[in-house]
Amino acid sequence: MNLTTTNMIALLPFISSMICCVILAITLLTSIKIMVSYRNKQVFILLISSLITAGLPQLLNLYQVSTQQQIPYLLYIISTMAVIISFILINFVLMKMYAVGIKLRIAPMIMLLLGAAAAFAASFFVAPYEIGAGLAFPILDFYMFILIITMLVVTRQIDMPTSYYYSLLVMFIYQLGLMLDRYVFEWSQAWLHTLVELLPIMYYAILFYLLLDWVMDRLLSTYQSAIIDGLTGLYIRRHFQKKLQSMMQRKPVAVIFCDIDNFKALNDTKGHQVADEALQQVAAILKEEVAPYGVAGRYGGEELLGGIAIDSVKPMAVAEKIRARVELETIVTISVGFSTSKEATELMLLVKQADEAMYFSKTTGKNKVSSYRSLPASIKQKM
Known part of the structure; x- marks a missing residue:
């Protein structure tokens, strides 16, 4: 050595x-x-x-x-x-x-x-x-x-x-x-x-x-707890809006508004656990279907939102795929409405239009998809 x-x-x-x-x-x-x-x-x-x-x-x-x-x-x-x-x-x-x-x-x-x-x-x-x-x-x-x-x-x-x-x-x-x-x-x-x-x-x-x-x-x-809803795993409303606002500045978008049909009755008859599981299943389907094109968030209660870029996909096709999967894979159905940035360039108005289209689906039979553009003029005039 x-x-x-x-x-x-x-x-x-x-x-x-x-x-x-x-x-x-x-x-x-x-x-x-x-x-x-x-x-x-x-x-x-x-x-x-x-x-x-x-x-x-x-x-x-x-x-x-x-x-x-x-x-x-x-x-x-x-x-x-x-x-x-x-x-x-x-x-x-x-x-x-x-x-x-x-x-x-x-x-x-x-x-x-x-x-x-x-x-x-x-x-x-x-x-x-x-x-x-x-x-x-x-x-x-x-x-x-x-x-x-x-x-x-x-x-x-x-x-x-x-x-x-x-x-x-x-x-x-x-x-x-x-x-x-x-x-x-x-x-x-x-x-x-x-x-x-x-x-x-x-x-x-x-x-x-x-x-x-x-x-x-x-x-x-x-x-994560500040931006993710604990029950559904989707973005909370504020962060969803922030992400969608950023998308709107770069490309045309659509908001898909989903509401679970008869959710209160499900809660009352089957209990909170079954209702929560159904909500989680719907949220998972929504998240999977919008993931290639945008983001998903929880608006409140059983109301869920998807925000997608529509430069390479038709919003009706995505919305219908979500509705069909929910009907096939869960014990609930959903009423869906959507609106695009061609109808509104301001985010809150776009969400409101999608909400109105969803409400139209719910009041005209449920378990269906409605486009804001196709709503009767009398309904649009009320906004």
């Missing part, structure tokens, strides 16, 4: 700890920022505490490598204990953040912490393993190894993201490599020592990714 390689390996602990400290600091600042605006502050207080605890061994390692001084026995054992405590807390917090619909009890975490405390106490009665200028504590290392395996087994029953299991796998390889490096090879294998120094960087980078992924998922959910 040449001198340059030896120097690089000697610098690895310092580089690794420095990078880990930077990642932990960024994750810590991000967590503090989120905590300020998040309701469940206890979770982030716990996360912040775990990140600070995780940073202590890294700072201690930086101090030892940079000063080349012997660290007191007690600091060594506290540093090892800090790794275990931070691992338990971080995993508990991640499960609280990601395990939707599962009530996590604090008792298992307390049991794991008590186990760590017992291993900590036992370490004072067993002489540390001396490796060069450093110390190692077999009981704590073995407990950490069992802890990682326990997490891998237990969390398989919880719906966690794949990257979370990657983090556990990285920690498993790290701890296994660390124990082999310390107790079997005694730092004699350069490749193994290099692996042990680099894996913590990967672990903390995955943790930072998990935090960002959770934040992005919440932001996306918040945005």
